[in-house]
Amino acid sequence: MIRVLLAEDMHLVRGALVALLGLEPDIDVVADVGSGEEVVPAALASVPDVAVLDIELPGVDGLSLATELHRLLPECRVLVVTSFGRPANVRRAFAARASGFMLKDAPPHQLADAIRKVAAGERVIDPQLAAAALEVVESPLNERELDVLRRFAEGADIEQIARERFLSVGTVRNYLTAIVTKLHARNRLHAVRIATDAGWL
Numbered sequence: 001m002i003r004v005l006l007a008e009d010m011h012l013v014r015g016a017l018v019a020l021l022g023l024e025p026d027i028d029v030v031a032d033v034g035s036g037e038e039v040v041p042a043a044l045a046s047v048p049d050v051a052v053l054d055i056e057l058p059g060v061d062g063l064s065l066a067t068e069l070h071r072l073l074p075e076c077r078v079l080v081v082t083s084f085g086r087p088a089n090v091r092r093a094f095a096a097r098a099s100g101f102m103l104k105d106a107p108p109h110q111l112a113d114a115i116r117k118v119a120a121g122e123r124v125i126d127p128q129l130a131a132a133a134l135e136v137v138e139s140p141l142n143e144r145e146l147d148v149l150r151r152f153a154e155g156a157d158i159e160q161i162a163r164e165r166f167l168s169v170g171t172v173r174n175y176l177t178a179i180v181t182k183l184h185a186r187n188r189l190h191a192v193r194i195a196t197d198a199g200w201l
Contacts, residue, residue: 002119005048006032007039007065008081009058013104017052020108027115036060043069048076049119052111054104055082055089063089063096070097077118081111088199090129100124139200140182148175150201153192 004021006029008014014032021027030046033039036059043051051069053062060068066078079100080093093101099118102111103126114124139146151161162172176188185191195201 001028002026002050002115003028003030003046003048004115005030005039005043005046005051005076007034007036007042007051007053007057007062008032009034009054009056017108017111021112021115024112027112034058036062036065039065040068040072043073043076047073050077050079050115052079052081052115055080055084055093063092063098066093066096066098077121079114079118079124086197086199088197090125091199094123101129102126103129139195139198141179141195141200145175145179145182146195146200148172149179149191149195152176152188153196153201 004027006014006017006021008017011034014034018029018032021029030048031042033042036057039051039053039057039060053065055062057065062080066080069076069078077099078097079102080098081102081104082089083104090101100114100123102114102124106126117124141149147165148161151164156164158169158172158176161167162169165172180188180191183191183194185194192201
């Protein structure tokens with residue numbers, strides 16, 4: 001039997017997945033949780049072969065948990081599932097030592113097959129997602145611009161960024177204007193979204 005931990009914050013979805021996987025003769029859901037904070041204690045208590053983690057769990061996200069589970073339970077494989085097939089997320093998932101990456105709208109039998117493959121030591125990824133992830137687009141921003149945008153994305157205002165980086169307020173404004181222009185963004189928040197989706201931040 002393949003022992004599975006399932007982490008999904010939407011109760012109906014989690015219940016449906018537990019029920020569907022329960023119909024598989026070789027899969028046993030030994031734990032199911034609804035938040036990131038519950039994953040590690042549940043994994044240590046149940047010692048699953050495969051942890052199926054939603055990438056956007058409340059509390060601690062699935063990618064951080066993939067890294068933590070690899071450190072604490074190296075024999076436990078991680079299959080990341082998400083509603084958003086962004087290439088940057090695929091690259092981040094494998095960098096976090098995940099063994100698989102699937103979209104949530106995949107048919108249920110594909111999830112069961114993916115669990116079996118991951119448990120057997122294989123890597124699983126949707127072919128279209130794999131192709132998109134390999135098409136890495138270089139950032140048009142230089143290191144200083146990326147640094148300024150990263151701090152802005154974290155919630156720092158222009159004055160704070162200027163103080164931290166020993167720059168004038170006008171220079172920081174100029175950097176943000178250049179960033180918006182280079183990314184063909186509508187505004188600063190749109191620039192943050194573009195850079196995040198591309199995996200540059």
